[in-house]
Amino acid sequence: MKKHNFSAGPCILAPQVIENTANAVRDLNGIGLSLIEISHRTKYFEPIMEEAQKNFKELIGAPDNYHVLFLGGGASLQFAMVPFNLMEKKAGYIETGVWAKKAIKEAKLFGEVEVLASSADSNFSYFPKNINIPSDLDYVHITTNNTIYGTEIHHDIDCPVTLVADMSSDIMSRPVDVTKYGMIYGGAQKNLGPAGVTFVLIREDILGKVSRQIPTMLDYRTHIKEGSMFNTPPVFAIYAVNETLKWMKQMGGVEKMYELNKAKAQLLYDEIDRNPMFMGTAEKESRSLMNICFVMAPEYKEKEAEFLEFAKSQGMEGLKGHRLVGGFRASTYNALPIESVKALIDCMREFEKKNA
């Protein structure tokens, strides 16, 4: 039976990414060596790194004064690296969920944090609007999509100071105006590839303004200078990211991803709103195109485990909601085909017929 992979991350990748990557692990481009046994400082890998950086910039539409880095450690390490590199006195954070809170916690080790807006009052079910941003901040940090709560900001905010965005779970799912951001970062393991590499898109001029000493590996300037080759990069993960970027280009780029993502999300949200057994958890305006969170309607609450079991029997994977929200979460990342959304909707309708 075909599996429909709704996992929140690591998550579904395009079939050709998996196929090409598996082949490269066996033998990279027929060179007689595996992708995972070549030195990174060879003619075998250097062009892959360069191509991945070029494809990233091209797809997201980054001007020349931005650098693409591929680092280890995950977005969680960036929560510390951002203030290490950018905070002299005070930064503004927008508190929209667990990951934003983790970023705030790290920033507090380096200076003063002003929480500019928060949706904690309603279990992060919405993305705050009309945020007032003082101009005396070193930077503002935003988490554009909240994987756990299924909320997302659907536009690029105007920010009078450097704007830093964690786009771990919605990178390249919609077009963004890169010039509004000083830095965009995230773990690759949603829309960009496998776990094990973190992308950083950064404008160099925001760096070098803090007085503290920064350990070499935590200093973005190190990695800009060395083109992400200061130390051995995660070769395999970067290869798979580049395959994902190539696939996105073939599909028609970020505009096309956005169109498909909107179509998938609309189908599923429409069903959630129509089907009397289910209800969405995020406020409609803030609903994520990437992580669609829903629960059983109150009168069917006791059917939750049964629906999960039924959906699983129909090939649905990774549908269980995060414990902080409960219910279900269908992650509809770029690589998820619309057929999987339709299969899930079929499950919901069939379950309705049997139970409502």
Add this chain to the structure above:
Amino acid sequence: MKKHNFSAGPCILAPQVIENTANAVRDLNGIGLSLIEISHRTKYFEPIMEEAQKNFKELIGAPDNYHVLFLGGGASLQFAMVPFNLMEKKAGYIETGVWAKKAIKEAKLFGEVEVLASSADSNFSYFPKNINIPSDLDYVHITTNNTIYGTEIHHDIDCPVTLVADMSSDIMSRPVDVTKYGMIYGGAQKNLGPAGVTFVLIREDILGKVSRQIPTMLDYRTHIKEGSMFNTPPVFAIYAVNETLKWMKQMGGVEKMYELNKAKAQLLYDEIDRNPMFMGTAEKESRSLMNICFVMAPEYKEKEAEFLEFAKSQGMEGLKGHRLVGGFRASTYNALPIESVKALIDCMREFEKKNA
């Protein structure tokens, strides 16, 4: 033509590791999903993480009070994490090459560094002996094998304070007495697997003794507490590490690796010493079993490029020495078969016949 992979890292892995890993990328254990599209918090991956930790401890012979962590960021990030977690006032470092120097540079950001011994006086061609270690240090840091210079310490030193070892390039190449170390760490991409994951073997009681605040991701206690699952771990790399550990167990463990490594190294060093066209660069007592560095004898100096070209035509990969030493470097890691060493020796003899 068969390639003989002498790359210094990332480097040769056992054929079954490559085969099994390529298969898992295509479909993990027949579950209908790729290794690189499953969540790390599933029954698919959690047993792999646990098995990798268990196999690591078993192979190296670590007592129960040691923890195995699999982290991102490379050994270079450990250069900062070690003093971040362990240095209150002063630490001792043994300066045996480029990587040791990099570790020293980071440590100086956190406190006083006492260089206890150095072989900088002779371009790091030997491993210092009879090192005097004061007892007022927070810890001592040692780089057990120096990839660039081809030197290695062949025993575990007695240390009156916590001993921290970077074993990136000789981990599990010889049996060690783990109890002599407070911490052993390194990049996986030599003897343990692909690039993209760093192993840390650590005794918990050495932690919690510094007064500074440590960012969450840089605090070893975070990763001990969460079993390396505080954030998304590098799933693919950990899988490949576990396959490598399984292969080592099947082969007969670290004792057997040591026996094979000694045999390979002896063959090649014997040829280097016998063949009038070549000479070794490291002092004999300090010669590495992992990275065998040699150059043309002075009277054949101009033949260097020609030998490299000839060796390459015979299938030898990654044989060029590091620019700081010049000449040639044959990395003879655990997974390199003795046949590759013999093939290289054949090249050296043939080249001798043609030229000497």
